[in-house]
Amino acid sequence: MSLILDIDHVSKTFLQGGLLSRRSVEAVKDISLQIEAERPEILSVVGESGSGKSTLAAMVLGQQLPTRGRVLFDGIDVASIHGRAEHRAFMAKVQPVLQNPFEAFNPLKRVDRYLFATAANFMSANGRPTRAEIEARVDQTLVEVGLTLAEVRGRFPHELSGGQLQRTAIARALIPDPRLLVADEPVSMVDASLRMSIVNLFGSLRDRLGLSIIYITHDLATAYYISDRIIIMKKGEVVERGNARDVLDNPQHPYSIALKNAVLTPEFA
Amino acid sequence: MQTESLLHASDTAVEPMLVVDRLKAYYTTKAFGIDRDIRAVDDISLTVAKGEIYGVAGESSSGKTSLIKTIVGAIRPPLHVVGGNVRFNFGGQAHDVYSLRPDELQAIRWRHLSYIMQGSMNVLNPVRRIRHSFYDFAFNHMGLGRTAFWDKVRDHLKKLDLDPGVLDSYPHQLSGGMRQRTTIALATVCTPEFIVADEPTTALDVIVQRDVLTMLRDIQRDLGSSFLFVTHDMSVHATVSDRVGIVYAGRLVEEADTPTLFRGARHPYTQHLVASLPKIGDTTRRASLSGRPPSLADPPSGCRFHPRCPLAMDICSREVPAMTNLTPRHRVACFAVSGATS
Structure with a gap:
């Protein structure tokens, strides 16, 4: 055990x-x-x-x-x-999910940039990932939470509902494939x-x-x-x-x- | 085919405490020569009887706070009233909020009409002792001498199980629950006839929330005041409200006595809200609505709930359903329901 x-x-x-x-x-x-x-x-x-x-x-x-x-x-x-x-x-x-999704994301920054940055950061542990690999990983985690990259791409936090934004935050946390x-x-x-x-x-x-x-x-x-x-x-x-x-x-x-x-x-x- | 029925809704002989009649209030923004209307309050009619707790439920940005602001006359641009009126009935005298002069409105506020605000931590001045807040808010409205005024304040605090010592504290020295109870004491010290409470328990944990709600109910019983009680939490409404109106995207969609609303809701949105509440002792799966709450800047045509509604028909996207009375105290705006009853 x-x-x-x-x-x-x-x-x-x-x-x-x-x-x-x-x-x-x-x-x-x-x-x-x-x-x-x-x-x-x-x-x-x-x-x-x-x-x-x-x-x-x-x-x-x-x-x-x-x-x-x-x-x-x-x-x-x-x-x-x-x-x-x-x-x-x-x-x-180990990844966190915070209380208020509207505060977790910078209102002036598109939310997909957080996802791409997280993916690039964690995937670079084994070699530099390509743009297509990063997008594929982001889309995969968004599908896990019931969204798609097409829905989130280019959106600012205020353009998403609280539920969508919190699910995006969870998708971001899932990118490195955490255990907890x-x-x-x-x-x-x-x-x-x-x-x-x-x-x-x-x-x-x-x-x-x-x-x-x-x-x-x-x-x-x-x-x-x-x-x-x-x-x-x-x-x-x-x-x-x-x-x-x-x-x-x-x-x-x-x-x-x-x-x-x-x-x-x-x-x- | 607006079958609005203010007279039927208040079938008692007593004049209701508050009458809101076909109220419309929009936020208008002008940018680059384009006018945009945010229809935060769109054609809402309701009445609140004397001694009644009327609950308003709805999601964030459904227009609850805008509704309160327009009812109490705290209107600042870009919010402005487009149509309808609001009448209070204090001491047998009718007051039309929008035809009062500013000083007349000022005289009514706090004396007859008071307001428990959301987020107690932001209401009290952080750099002054709480006694100053009491003085600033209430002294001019009470018409008492200083000694009599402070005696009255101390009596009032004692009645609400608060130590009069809080008057000499700074807000940060009190816990969240104490602060919220202090703001409630502040709002009720002039024994107002009408109290508006905007999410008074939202930031509190469950045990404190229970205390605060009990306190509000006791005050209501003692003073016989009417309450307009706004919160998104349906279980709070189940506990305190006598009657509940459900707001969706700036419109009232259903209104009924609390037991009727929780056991026999007819509007699909209300039914969903009630059914999605998890309960201790019940592990059946709770579903969630698909879609997202609509934007008030560009609401869906017809019934604003139709894109998410399981019962949506053709007519729902074309026409706005009128409020129909199912019973004298149960109104609903839904084609699926009114079609079935007519």
Whole structure:
């Protein structure tokens, strides 16, 4: 059994304030988490604002280094990655999907340029790719997310809907053929009529491409709908974890129960 | 064949608190000699009764915020009203928003008509203590002396379970939920008769959202105010709204009592919105609509939903469906529905 991601007793402390009034904030406290390579899954991380969800994601992506503990990706300590080549090899396997697709793309830049640049960057690891190879790869990933290069070519971000733009962002993340996507609140800015298309897309990426996804959200209903496992975080600690359906059908920890009770459902109508 | 029915919709003898009649408001831009109209509010009619929470639902850029702006008279170019009118009924006196002088409108605002804005973090002045915001917003409208005014503010905060100490805090010292509750307190301190709430819980997490919604319902019960409650989140409407109107691309497509809307929606777009909501305890597959929300600069002809509609017929792309009453409190604009009932 090999682990694609092994988060091993990780903590992250931030220092706040100046010289005289320094205090430390423990954003993540001693969290361990494993994802197996052979069993791709969608792992939901839920919790209130300020519970450390995004800090955890930043550490998985190597954007923040843990204060204590280690994050191992495919056996390699993320903290030991140095240099352009190693970094590129790492980012080829772990890719982020951000919350707001309208902020993720420069409004003055055509979105296809991001796709071509990403493809050129990652394909150049094995020789300089030709224009046709790059376009073929971009088109292939766009088809994976239900778009085509013809629909996206030459478009500016404002010319696409939120759902299309978020799918383009996911297509960009898929270009290097990653093993893990880290999606931080990927549907909270997407229109209601298109939200489920993104959530369903995650399910099909897991099933067809064997991709694992860390799905960070505070929407328990979509977490229940799509994820295999769930961890519930409060103030940097994991208060409950397990199979998503079991945990949400029958939460044990008082905080998980409060969280579930706070979910609004159409049945109140 | 406009069978608009404001009189039927409000079959009570009491004059409704707000009447919006055939309201049209466009953003007009002129560039290179070409005029472009963004039809953000296109022929919307609705009424809100006294003590009612009227919910407005729709996607981003469907014209929800433009609708609110035109209703409260906060109209700045390039937005301008093309037709229709808006009448409030405060204290048995009718006020036509578009024929009021600016100072008359100013006198109504906050005293009778108040506004809970989207994104509490952007409303409060970040470099001044919160007491200054209360003073700036409310003091002139209350007609009280300073001591009496601050006593009233403190009482109001206590009633809403807020520590009066927040008055001496800066906005960044409060959490998002506290800030949002403070802006709600600010909007309700003059006990207004009509409150407009624009996405008041969107940036909050679930537990805080629940608290804020409970607080809004309590205020509504205590003051007996009418609410115009705007959010894209259908489960929030299920919890707070008495009646919900669905806006699609600048037009009202369906309106009904909340239970009717969630259990017996007739417009295909509403049906989709309700059916696509995921629920804990239910793992059946939720579909998503094909296509994309239309651009308001160049909306589809006829019914604006027809390119994405599973029931689209020939007539849908040619003519605009009129609002038809299915029951006195359930209206829908769809040829597939009105054809079936006539």
